[in-house]
Amino acid sequence: MIQAAISKKLGHKKNAFETEFTIHIKTGDFVAIKGKSGSGKTTLLRLLSGLEKPDKGLISSDSEEWYNSETKTFVKTQNRNVGFVFQDYALFPNMTVRQNLEYGNKNEDQKLIKELLEITELDQIQNQYPNTISGGQKQRVALARALVTKPKYLFLDEPLSALDLDLRTKLQEYLIEIHKKYQLTIIMVSHDELEILNLANKVIELEDGKVLQQGSVSEVLQIESGENQKTIQGRILALNPDTREVTFSAFGNIITTPIAKEKFATLQVGQIILIDLDLKKIRVKP
Numbered sequence: 001m002i003q004a005a006i007s008k009k010l011g012h013k014k015n016a017f018e019t020e021f022t023i024h025i026k027t028g029d030f031v032a033i034k035g036k037s038g039s040g041k042t043t044l045l046r047l048l049s050g051l052e053k054p055d056k057g058l059i060s061s062d063s064e065e066w067y068n069s070e071t072k073t074f075v076k077t078q079n080r081n082v083g084f085v086f087q088d089y090a091l092f093p094n095m096t097v098r099q100n101l102e103y104g105n106k107n108e109d110q111k112l113i114k115e116l117l118e119i120t121e122l123d124q125i126q127n128q129y130p131n132t133i134s135g136g137q138k139q140r141v142a143l144a145r146a147l148v149t150k151p152k153y154l155f156l157d158e159p160l161s162a163l164d165l166d167l168r169t170k171l172q173e174y175l176i177e178i179h180k181k182y183q184l185t186i187i188m189v190s191h192d193e194l195e196i197l198n199l200a201n202k203v204i205e206l207e208d209g210k211v212l213q214q215g216s217v218s219e220v221l222q223i224e225s226g227e228n229q230k231t232i233q234g235r236i237l238a239l240n241p242d243t244r245e246v247t248f249s250a251f252g253n254i255i256t257t258p259i260a261k262e263k264f265a266t267l268q269v270g271q272i273i274l275i276d277l278d279l280k281k282i283r284v285k286p
Helices: 041-049 097-104 110-119 135-147 165-182 193-199
Strands: 002-010 017-025 030-035 056-061 064-068 082-085 153-157 185-189 202-207 210-216 230-240 245-250 253-258 272-277 282-285
Touching: 002 041, 017 041, 017 202, 017 210, 030 041, 030 193, 041 153, 041 185, 041 202, 082 135, 097 110, 097 135, 110 135, 110 165, 135 165, 165 193, 165 230, 245 272
Parallel strands: 030 185, 030 202, 082 153, 153 185
Antiparallel strands: 002 017, 002 056, 056 064, 202 210, 230 245, 230 272, 245 253, 272 282
């Protein structure tokens, strides 16, 4: 659990403004931080992870204080049991994929490294260097490297925004699997509402450096039935021709639902689909 009531002044002189964040994140949550550009999303992430220091306030993780302006307490990032994935990957160019993971694995847990390489489907390119692999593969390396330290919290700063739709959807599947397998608390900055719907169970919305609202996905994004229904994207994981059931990922879950015969015939495993949600039923549209 993370609790924070902090403030920090950003900018200089006439352009300076005060950010104020009061948040509560439960253990096991997948939290999305959303808001317009300049609203303070990345600043909040960096303050929680220890990459930046607040001006005043309190940040605690369960019973441990990470920051307390009154007692001058400030726990550094490396001592907060957190993993961080940046948008620009931040890989070591002179190290192979596997060496990038091994660098962060001080305990030399080869079993964990092997497991992460398999989960992120990097085992076939583990001996290649970052300049020889694709953007999607680099992001998977960055994700695996963040997990190799066995963090309690995983911080993601718009990790999928630079990827095309197909790669973004695939990476979302990795995040869903990793969130469940390692029972992490994940805090992710995202401006993509569909991505938030696919992954998160809680949303913190910021505006002008302050928390505008925080709550469940349906509350913050105002998912309603009828004319205001939302659409999310997903990838088909499996098809059962006997029952005409399609299995796909949505809301951080794996969902199976039957669909009409004529629609089922047009689908194939791996295909990206749109799912209309009206909170009562799920309809699949290829």
